[in-house]
Amino acid sequence: MIPKKTKQKNMGESISKPRVQGMFETSNSSLDQIKADLASHDDRTREKARHALVAMGKDAVQSLIEALKDKRYLMRWEAAKALSEIADSRAAPALVEALEDEAFDVRWLAAVALIRMNIRGLRSLLQALMERGDSTLLREGAHHVIHDLSKGELRKYLVPVLAVLEDVEPSVEVPQAAFQALEKLEKDIKI
Secondary structure, eight states: OSSOOOOOOTTTTEEEEEHHHHHHHHTTTOHHHHHHHHHSSOOOHHHHHHHHHHHHHGHHHHHHHHTOOOOOOOHHHHHHHHHHHHOOGGHHHHHHHTTTOHHHHHHHHHHHHHHGGOOOOGGHHHHHHHHTTTTTHHHHHHHHHHHHHHTTTTHHHHHHHHHTTTSSSSSHHHHHHHHHHHHHHHTTTTO
């Protein structure tokens, strides 16, 4: 089932979901080929592939999760960007892992994706903080996500975690603060 129209930026014009998919169907490209195009050194090829995968929405999530773990930087960057646009919660665990990627901008896009998921990505993030609160990169990414999410309705749950993340020695207290936040969220909101 294809929705009538999904706006995508393509050189300033809106293009429909069927048209985005058609860009690849005309050359008989498979999902694997589209995914492979995410690592192309040609900017236009990568952008078209990303737009096609975003237009596929939930159907592309598993392929994008795999791409997020690829050794090639461009593949990981495009996968993180596409997942941030799709914002499907099934990608949350992989995006939390990507908060520890070697490339700063992949980490940043993973955080943006988790922010867009809002409460749907919090369980994975808080669980990772409970398990790997000693990871500096994870704490930095979590700070970005929690800082943005704590401005809204989740404030009362997340401000204590944010305070610990900003502490002098966060690795000691982060797992406990994450546990308490997750416990309250499960009780109050049933995440």
